[in-house]
Amino acid sequence: xARYEELRGKRVMITGAASGIGLATAQVFxxxxxxxxxxxYNREAAERAMAENPSFAGYCHCDVSKExxxxxxxxxxxGELGGVDVLVSNAGISIRGDFVDISxxxxxxxxxxxxxxxFLCAREAARRMARQxxxxxxxxxxxNGTEGHRWYADxxxxxxxxxxxxxxxxxxxxxxxxxxxxxxxxxxxxxxxxEYTEEMLAKVNEGIPMKRHAEPEEIGxxxxxxxxxxxxxxxxxxxxxxxGETAGLY
Numbered sequence: 001x002a003r004y005e006e007l008r009g010k011r012v013m014i015t016g017a018a019s020g021i022g023l024a025t026a027q028v029f030x031x032x033x034x035x036x037x038x039x040x041y042n043r044e045a046a047e048r049a050m051a052e053n054p055s056f057a058g059y060c061h062c063d064v065s066k067e068x069x070x071x072x073x074x075x076x077x078x079g080e081l082g083g084v085d086v087l088v089s090n091a092g093i094s095i096r097g098d099f100v101d102i103s104x105x106x107x108x109x110x111x112x113x114x115x116x117x118x119f120l121c122a123r124e125a126a127r128r129m130a131r132q133x134x135x136x137x138x139x140x141x142x143x144n145g146t147e148g149h150r151w152y153a154d155x156x157x158x159x160x161x162x163x164x165x166x167x168x169x170x171x172x173x174x175x176x177x178x179x180x181x182x183x184x185x186x187x188x189x190x191x192x193x194x195e196y197t198e199e200m201l202a203k204v205n206e207g208i209p210m211k212r213h214a215e216p217e218e219i220g221x222x223x224x225x226x227x228x229x230x231x232x233x234x235x236x237x238x239x240x241x242x243x244g245e246t247a248g249l250y
Contacts, residue, residue, distance in 0.1 A: 004228040007032040011057075011081045012227070013074075014038060015064055015121055016091030018045035020189035021140060024216035025088055025223050030055045032224060034086070037077045039064070041091070057081060064091045064117030065109075074124040083132065086227045087125035089118050090140040094155040096195050107154045114158035118165060126173055133176045136227045139166055140219075141181040143242050159183075163238045170236030178235040180226050185242025188213040209250050210243030 012029045016022035018040035026036045026049070035057040040046040043061045050059050058080045060073040077084055092114045095106060118139050129135025144152055145159030166181040173179055186192065186204055192213070196204070205211050222241055225231055240246060 004032045004224055004230075006229050007034045007224065007227060010034045010085040010227070011077070011083055012036050012086040012088065013077055013084050013121075013125070014088040014090060015062070015117070016040060016140075018042050018049045020191055021184070021187060021216045021219045022088075022090040023049055025090065025220035026056060027053060028217060028220035028224050029086075029088075029227075035081055037081060037084075039073050039091070064089075064121055065112035067120055070117075070120040070124055074128070078128075084125055084128055084135070086136045086138070087121060088138045088140075088223050088227075089121045089125075091117055091121075092140060092158075094152060094191065094195070096151050098151060099153045102154055110154040111158050111161075114155065115161040115165070118162050122165070122169060122179075126169065126177060129177045130173065135177045137169065137173075137177060137179045138223055138226055139179075139181040141166070141183045141238060143183050143185045143240055143246050146183060146238070146240070146246060166238060167236045174235055178232070180231075180234060180237045180239065182219060182222055182226070183238050183240045183242070184214060184219050185240070185245040186213045187216055187219060189216055207250065208243045208245050209247065212243065214241060214243065 012034045014022055014026045017026045017038040030036045038056055038059040039062045041063050046059055050056055060076045062069045062073040122137050125137050139162050141162040142159040144156045145163050166179055170179040
């Protein structure tokens with residue numbers, strides 16, 4: 001990470017940072033000497049992440065689907081770190097199931113966290129970054145937001161929304177603030193392991209040209225690149241990192 005010296009001292013908020021992609025991303029930024037502010041709904045997991053990563057700069061318990069809680073998280077970061085330079089809006093959930101069996105409560109929960117939460121966090125960050133005339137907003141979308149997938153209708157819809165939210169924000173906030181989203185394919189996270197058996201994981205791998213899931217830190221390294229000066233001309237992009245899964249028929 002030494003090649004991203006410009007990330008040293010940057011104030012970075014990462015949501016959903018207690019596990020999976022979020023935790024790996026937080027660790028990547030911390031390795032680059034950024035000041036990482038962890039946001040997560042799972043208090044126990046977040047406290048464990050803080051204890052195991054003493055270089056993390058701060059933490060706030062937060063439900064990203066609640067406007068007042070998001071506001072308080074940013075105000076806490078303001079108080080402790082003096083503002084925000086990079087937002088990695090990553091918190092999200094997925095629930096596998098047939099479309100006809102999705103309850104409206106489940107639909108609302110997924111949309112509230114995966115899309116409304118992205119909006120609430122991005123808006124708070126954008127207001128601050130517009131005032132300081134600099135900043136980077138990054139959001140976790142998914143390859144599921146770029147094409148149809150069975151058993152994840154609510155998740156797919158939410159991630160498609162994140163992609164268009166990214167592009168709309170990029171147009172409005174340029175040139176001072178850059179906005180991009182990352183679209184991972186299959187990533188070997190605790191959430192993925194909870195949903196899939198070993199046999200299911202092996203079957204998925206057979207359909208991926210690279211023959212494996214991504215590791216969470218590979219996503220984190222892409223976020224670090226997008227936050228760095230090496231990506232200073234990249235905005236409004238939805239960047240796939242999927243081992244070739246969506247490149248075409250395989």
